Amino acid sequence: MQQQLHKFAGKFTVAACCVALFFSCRKDKLSTDGNGNGGGGNGNGSTALSAEDSLKYLMYNIMQVSYADGGRNKSQGLPTYFWYNSVPAINPLDSKYSSADVLLSTMAQYAINPATKRPYDHYSFLDRTGSLTNKLLNGISAATTVAATSGDVGLDYGAAWDADNQKVRFFVLYADKNSPAGKVGVTRGYEIISINGNSKFDTTATFLNQAYNAILNSANVTLGFKRPDGSTFTSNLAAGTYNVNPVAFDSVLTMGTKKVGYFVLYTYSSVTNSSGDPTNTKTAIDEAFTKFKAAGINNLIVDLRYNGGGAVSTAEYLDNLIAPATAKGKVMYNYQYNDKLQAVATSIDLETVVNFSNSDPGGLTLENVFFVTSRNTASASELTLNNLRPYMTVQLVGDTTYGKPVGFIDFNISMYDSTHTKKYLADLYAINFATTNASGSGGYYTGIAPQALARDLINVPWGNIVYDENLNMINNYLKGNGYSITKTARTESLMPSLSAIKSATKMAGFNGMVDYRLSKQIQQALK
Structure with a gap:
């Protein structure tokens, strides 16, 4: 009898509506007068900022002050954050914000949804790899991790608990037809029965994290598959760049x-x-x-x-x-x-x-x-x-x-270092509009x-x-x-969900909602 497995899923990465706009500090070194105000390294007691402090400073200004050139030029007085008026005045360089991510998380807590009594914003984040544009705009998969430097294997998977056999089982949710996985025929319903030779799956956090990283975050992985007809095969999949077929x-x-x-x-x-x-x-x-x-x-x-x-x-x-x-x-x-x-x-x-x-x-x-x-x-x-x-x-x-x-x-945030070299810091995704x-x-x-x-x-x-x-x-x-x-469809033997392994089934990657027309329009307005 065909077994059916219930995917216990949670959305761990947030999809989004976006407009691409590139932003950088126009000085060789962004500096501050100690009160969180940008300076130009003019020798009046200002101190050059580290890359992380520069990111915090620029991010805060884009969200809460103005969107162009750290708040110093044409867009003076135009904060971009949708809930900017709920956020109190903050010194972005305060030592209690150990990173720009911590600062962003703090800022996102202030606007409260009266219906849920929780913050509206559980979406905003920083993308520090800059891997989204090529995939979203050009339809080409790109590297998303340090290990997988040339794209990905092109599949995602889910987990379910086999009560009869007392084990966790992994199944392919989908595979891109043009990806390394798709090219060897992998598709939805294929069971992953081994990972790099290991066929003993368990529900420990250690194993589930190792499995997730091996399948989705590594440059190479050898996976054993079982097709719906019961036949099996093993394939070594190398992360690669490919034309996305959605x-x-x-x-x-x-x-x-x-x-x-x-x-x-x-x-x-x-x-x-x-x-x-x-x-x-x-x-x-x-x-x-x-x-x-x-x-x-x-x-x-x-x-x-x-x-x-x-x-x-x-x-x-x-x-x-x-x-x-x-x-x-x-x-x-x-x-x-x-x-x-x-x-x-x-x-x-x-x-x-x-x-x-x-x-x-x-x-x-x-x-x-x-x-x-x-x-x-x-x-x-x-x-x-x-x-x-x-x-x-x-x-x-x-x-x-x-x-x-x-x-x-x-907002693509960059700075210039002491050698006048432009240094990418991160892409800022902080809520800017509703639809x-x-x-x-x-x-x-x-x-x-x-x-x-x-x-x-x-x-x-x-x-x-x-x-x-x-x-x-x-x-x-x-x-x-x-x-x-x-x-x-109801009388088949069903596997019960197991919340303890929900973390094993988080969706891979991030897909924003990017409007490049607005990007071009805004950039033209800044000229």
Whole structure:
């Protein structure tokens, strides 16, 4: 009897809405007068700052003072942090802030959501590797760790507890078709049965951390796999750079009398690159929709259960493909900035409204669009489905989404050292704006609830209507039986979740939601 495993997942990395903007200290050495005020190393008692103190100083100024040149030039009086007015005056160079990360974490604690009594901001962070742009903008995987200097192996995995055999088991959640793992045929539902020759898995924190680092954070890993048919193979996977293919699976399914397009997107890499040319992402999405249109589908399932977001251009592209003709030229979504930025948004070329295309690129006539969601569905993924709700029937099946109606402007922070060499410090992702759809709906900080709850059974391959609870429920809904579950899908031997090993299943990597149009607009405004 086929066993099904319930993924116990938590979102440990935050997806985001972002705009890329590059920022650096224009002096050879950033200095301070001792009160946290920037100086120019003018010999009046100022002291050159360390790289970490420079990062703290510049980060604080971008968020709380102004976004250009440490607050000294054209943007004087324009703080960028969405909740800047909740943060008290802080000396960013105070010794109690041992790092810029500690300072950022402190600043994020002040704006409290009255509905939850907890801080709004559990999203902001510093990216110290600078690995996001190539993946998100150009659709090319990039190194994310010191060990894996040339990309990654291109898969993510989940864990479940086998109560019958009293052991933890690992299953592939998805694999990029163009990645090292994808090229040897690895896909969802494959079980990882050995890691570098070790087939004895346990639930100790030591083992789970070692397994996570070996699979996702190493330059090479040898993995043993078991396919759903029981056959096995072993492959040595070397982390590599590849053209991202966000479409992990696509198919035309038959549900009752209806033809249903189904595709899985695990990330939102951009549909256009830094030169404005189409990427592999656009090609993959176009191929799926060409297949759907040719098949004459009248319902669509977009599986975003592992999609933490990505480039805003891809969210908009999908919305234009899915939306009905009645949405042409109408509002897709709105940006909302803090009061000071909002007041001058037009003069500094900050976009405030995005409209649907005046054409009908998808050419589909859909009765319903279903989104398979989970606690890992975040940011640009949430934006995609929220944008469509004013114009068509949108149904969510799975679990409540992550909850991120706010986004980032990506500030690339650098300094110049004593040799006049530019030194990269970090990319700052601190919340800068919120989004709402054409009906003014947003603010989903606790997530967007589904119409039907379904479990994520991680050893079930993509597109399996019988055993994937999400697809099983949609199938029954389209047959006129409501969101019921077929008995066979419920009576299989199920593995209970085990919260003690939840940390073993955190999603790999970070995918922001980057709007490079705004980047260009803001940079032009600074010239």
